[in-house]
Amino acid sequence: MGTRERRLRSNESDLLLSELFQASGADSQEVAIAAVGSFGRGELSPGSDLDIVIIHTGSYSPVELSEIVNAILYPLWDKKIKIDHSVRTRSEVRTALYEDLKVAMGLLDIRLICGNPDLVADVQSMALSLWRDRSSHYLPLLRESLEERYQRNGELAYLLEPDLKESRGGLRDITALRAIHSSGALVLPMERVSQAESLLSTVREALHIASGRDKDRLLFTEQDKVAELLKYSDADALMSDVAQSARAVDYLMQMTWYQYQHKGKDGLGRFLKRVRSTSISPGISIANREVVIDNNFDIDSDPVIGLRAAATAAQLGLRLSFDSLRIYADALDTGRGALTNPWPREAREHLIALIGAGPAMVEIFEALDQEEILFHWIPEWRGVRSLPQRNVLHRHTVDRHMVETAVSAAALTREVHRPDLLLFTALFHDIGKGTEEDHSLRGEILIAPLAARIGFNERDIVTIQKLIRHHLLLSATATRRDLDDPATISSVIESISDVGTLELLHALSIADGEATGRAAWSDWKASLVNELVRKSKLALTDNTVMQQPELREDQLSRAALGTLDVTIEDRGNVYAVEIISPDKTGLLSIVSGVLNVLRLDVRSARTKTIDGVAVMEWLVLPDPNAPVLTREELHRELVKGLAGEEKLAQRIQDRIEAYIQMPTIPFPAPIVETFLDAATDATIIEVRSHDRPALLFSIGDTVRKCNIDIKSAIVTTLGAEAIDTLYVTEIGGGALATERAIEVASRIEASLK
Amino acid sequence: MKLITAILKPFKLDEVKDALQAAGITGMTVSEASGFGRQKGHTEVYRGAEYTVDLVPKVRLEVLVDDADAAAIVDVIVKAAGTGSIGDGKVWTTPVDQVVRVRTGERGTDAI
Numbered sequence: 001m002g003t004r005e006r007r008l009r010s011n012e013s014d015l016l017l018s019e020l021f022q023a024s025g026a027d028s029q030e031v032a033i034a035a036v037g038s039f040g041r042g043e044l045s046p047g048s049d050l051d052i053v054i055i056h057t058g059s060y061s062p063v064e065l066s067e068i069v070n071a072i073l074y075p076l077w078d079k080k081i082k083i084d085h086s087v088r089t090r091s092e093v094r095t096a097l098y099e100d101l102k103v104a105m106g107l108l109d110i111r112l113i114c115g116n117p118d119l120v121a122d123v124q125s126m127a128l129s130l131w132r133d134r135s136s137h138y139l140p141l142l143r144e145s146l147e148e149r150y151q152r153n154g155e156l157a158y159l160l161e162p163d164l165k166e167s168r169g170g171l172r173d174i175t176a177l178r179a180i181h182s183s184g185a186l187v188l189p190m191e192r193v194s195q196a197e198s199l200l201s202t203v204r205e206a207l208h209i210a211s212g213r214d215k216d217r218l219l220f221t222e223q224d225k226v227a228e229l230l231k232y233s234d235a236d237a238l239m240s241d242v243a244q245s246a247r248a249v250d251y252l253m254q255m256t257w258y259q260y261q262h263k264g265k266d267g268l269g270r271f272l273k274r275v276r277s278t279s280i281s282p283g284i285s286i287a288n289r290e291v292v293i294d295n296n297f298d299i300d301s302d303p304v305i306g307l308r309a310a311a312t313a314a315q316l317g318l319r320l321s322f323d324s325l326r327i328y329a330d331a332l333d334t335g336r337g338a339l340t341n342p343w344p345r346e347a348r349e350h351l352i353a354l355i356g357a358g359p360a361m362v363e364i365f366e367a368l369d370q371e372e373i374l375f376h377w378i379p380e381w382r383g384v385r386s387l388p389q390r391n392v393l394h395r396h397t398v399d400r401h402m403v404e405t406a407v408s409a410a411a412l413t414r415e416v417h418r419p420d421l422l423l424f425t426a427l428f429h430d431i432g433k434g435t436e437e438d439h440s441l442r443g444e445i446l447i448a449p450l451a452a453r454i455g456f457n458e459r460d461i462v463t464i465q466k467l468i469r470h471h472l473l474l475s476a477t478a479t480r481r482d483l484d485d486p487a488t489i490s491s492v493i494e495s496i497s498d499v500g501t502l503e504l505l506h507a508l509s510i511a512d513g514e515a516t517g518r519a520a521w522s523d524w525k526a527s528l529v530n531e532l533v534r535k536s537k538l539a540l541t542d543n544t545v546m547q548q549p550e551l552r553e554d555q556l557s558r559a560a561l562g563t564l565d566v567t568i569e570d571r572g573n574v575y576a577v578e579i580i581s582p583d584k585t586g587l588l589s590i591v592s593g594v595l596n597v598l599r600l601d602v603r604s605a606r607t608k609t610i611d612g613v614a615v616m617e618w619l620v621l622p623d624p625n626a627p628v629l630t631r632e633e634l635h636r637e638l639v640k641g642l643a644g645e646e647k648l649a650q651r652i653q654d655r656i657e658a659y660i661q662m663p664t665i666p667f668p669a670p671i672v673e674t675f676l677d678a679a680t681d682a683t684i685i686e687v688r689s690h691d692r693p694a695l696l697f698s699i700g701d702t703v704r705k706c707n708i709d710i711k712s713a714i715v716t717t718l719g720a721e722a723i724d725t726l727y728v729t730e731i732g733g734g735a736l737a738t739e740r741a742i743e744v745a746s747r748i749e750a751s752l753k
Numbered sequence: 754m755k756l757i758t759a760i761l762k763p764f765k766l767d768e769v770k771d772a773l774q775a776a777g778i779t780g781m782t783v784s785e786a787s788g789f790g791r792q793k794g795h796t797e798v799y800r801g802a803e804y805t806v807d808l809v810p811k812v813r814l815e816v817l818v819d820d821a822d823a824a825a826i827v828d829v830i831v832k833a834a835g836t837g838s839i840g841d842g843k844v845w846t847t848p849v850d851q852v853v854r855v856r857t858g859e860r861g862t863d864a865i
Binding site: 479483528531 | 763764787808840
């Protein structure tokens with residue numbers, strides 16, 4: 001089996017048709033037989049139809065022509081050879097080319113078998129020039145027909161019983177890609193799918209031989225036979241290769257349509273006569289609605305750029321440029337731009353922002369996989385790449401299932417206090433699959449070095465391991481154990497002993513179930529799991545609210561001086577900033593506003609006010625275009641800000657307005673909750689929101705307008721998600737009354753919309 | 754012939770299945786169901802707000818049996834499904850006029 005055999009089969013059919021043509025008595029100057037479609041390319045599988053066009057000059061009468069055609073076709077029908085034919089003059093071909101997309105595409109592969117070569121050459125040249133001239137008419141029709149076919153036949157890479165020809169990523173897609181390339185509308189790297197074409201054609205040929213039928217659907221019952229015929233170790237290995245090939249085809253197809261659709265547009269989707277490139281950070285721009293890594297960028301000087309570009313593209317809902325991906329992949333292949341071990345915090349944050357982008361991350365992640373960039377960052381991913389799950393529960397291969405789980409998890413980030421841990425474990429929860437071992441236990445072991453390399457601390461790694469080990473615990477317990485039995489709840493809290501981890505496991509179970517599909521997850525099952533979680537939470541005594549920070553002795557003694565004091569520590573790619581300042585209403589929003597106008601992105605903050613003096617610790621990430629931060633400059637800006645000289649609000653509004661013009665993706669709405677902290681007689685306001693420029697400024701400013709005091713604040717940014725916890729009191733002291741707390745929460749929520 | 758329908762607590766399904774198999778029943782239909790009987794659902798507190806959950810998740814199991822076997826099979830289900838607490842479910846039987854096995858066309862008790 002292979003190209004040679006398919007070519008031989010095609011040659012034999014050529015010979016047979018030539019003999020029949022000669023025997024028919026047709027004048028070889030007046031008539032020609034040409035092959036089209038796969039026969040035109042000389043690629044015949046055992047079950048393939050013979051697609052032919054009989055072209056004639058029109059000089060024969062209808063009766064004479066009919067006799068010739070019958071003399072050619074009847075012997076073929078008698079031999080039970082399936083034939084798909086048409087009989088046309090040159091002008092009839094021209095009409096069909098105008099009217100029928102299938103004819104227009106089929107004739108791109110036309111090949112003379114016998115008869116007048118000029119007739120075939122003429123049709124060939126006419127078909128190609130019409131295809132090129134009318135590409136703006138044909139290509140949208142082609143895209144529409146592909147979408148309809150995908151609806152009918154599903155995705156080759158993920159179906160249990162895919163159609164090798166018709167499914168998305170199948171052989172018909174390769175023909176479509178070749179046609180798009182022939183149109184000249186785009187230049188496609190067709191060599192990228194040559195291996196896939198060869199593999200899928202060979203599997204199809206083996207399927208025809210193994211089944212003795214001409215069907216292209218690779219049924220479950222045929223997969224073992226085909227695998228044996230092609231000398232695979234088992235059907236899983238065969239289906240993994242099929243999936244990988246289909247993904248390569250689909251990747252090129254999706255990239256092609258994206259480029260076709262957005263050619264000549266800028267970052268905002270406007271059509272331009274000349275391509276305008278918008279720089280959004282050093283080394284990264286947007287052009288043609290794609291995120292581009294600048295060609296001359298030195299990736300050794302900033303190895304995080306790949307992750308930054310991927311996260312940026314995902315968060316903006318754009319694609320990464322095909323060319324940039326290839327140039328970046330080549331650089332990584334030659335040993336350039338390697339990330340340190342452990343990754344810097346910035347790299348981890350970008351990975352989390354990429355994972356947290358929801359549906360927008362799927363295409364980006366697939367591109368990183370197809371270009372093999374992903375394996376430089378996460379070599380462990382190779383073990384699950386295109387790994388099939390041949391059972392009725394799953395819809396996808398292991399790797400795609402994990403990506404889909406991350407997509408579902410992105411919608412649940414408001415339900416947990418550590419969205420970064422949720423997103424990370426969602427993406428890697430099945431990393432232990434691929435052997436006979438229990439995948440949860442194997443995953444627990446495999447994830448530890450990976451999480452450490454990505455930069456999670458030891459405590460987080462323990463939580464991640466626990467989540468992966470127990471990711472099936474809630475579903476299994478909820479459906480198989482008595483939820484009214486206290487022993488059932490005890491068994492859960494024996495494994496998961498704190499509320500934070502339990503809420504993470506709950507969100508992970510939902511995301512995993514939703515990604516698996518309806519066979520594994522339903523409202524019925526969700527309600528059982530909810531009940532189990534509710535009862536388990538009641539049995540746990542801790543809470544998830546961030547506690548007020550404790551101050552050090554040196555901070556207390558400096559605070560006692562009661563004057564503005566600023567220190568800065570450069571920690572490589574972030575600054576640790578400590579600010580001690582006499583307290584005043586709106587201090588948090590003023591300081592965060594000053595940091596914002598200095599182009600410093602707040603990643604975390606811990607502030608506490610004691611005896612009228614606020615002690616604030618900030619971790620800030622300078623914007624790539626920000627100047628070097630000095631203590632003197634920050635001190636000067638703070639003095640101006642505190643004195644009310646700076647028009648902070650206006651400057652920040654300008655930045656927000658520039659930001660909201662950028663493309664964006666949907667994300668869960670912010671959540672603002674309030675609790676009473678009896679220990680300190682304060683009200684806790686917890687805000688969980690998608691991060692954006694000046695988020696903390698907006699929150700602080702709203703609190704100021706509500707005329708309440710912030711006693712402490714704990715601010716955390718995890719990837720693209722922010723969790724801000726404020727301990728507030730009335731100006732004269734004391735917690736807010738319930739109604740007032742609700743009013744403040746709703747004003748904050750409104751300010752974030 | 755009789756159709757036995759049982760509404761069970763989900764976690765009891767495996768035990769009931771095993772007991773039915775031990776009693777010679779090889780085919781059954783299982784589906785997810787929700788409802789309430791005398792237990793009337795329950796009250797949940799979520800994020801400080803109290804609300805009533807009306808429908809409790811259950812499993813619905815259906816088995817076709819010969820008339821002569823129906824009472825014994827009902828006993829098997831009741832014994833395996835019981836915990837003694839509220840919400841254990843219900844079992845009932847319904848007369849069935851005709852049963853046809855689609856593949857072979859067999860009818861009546863031959864199709865069970």
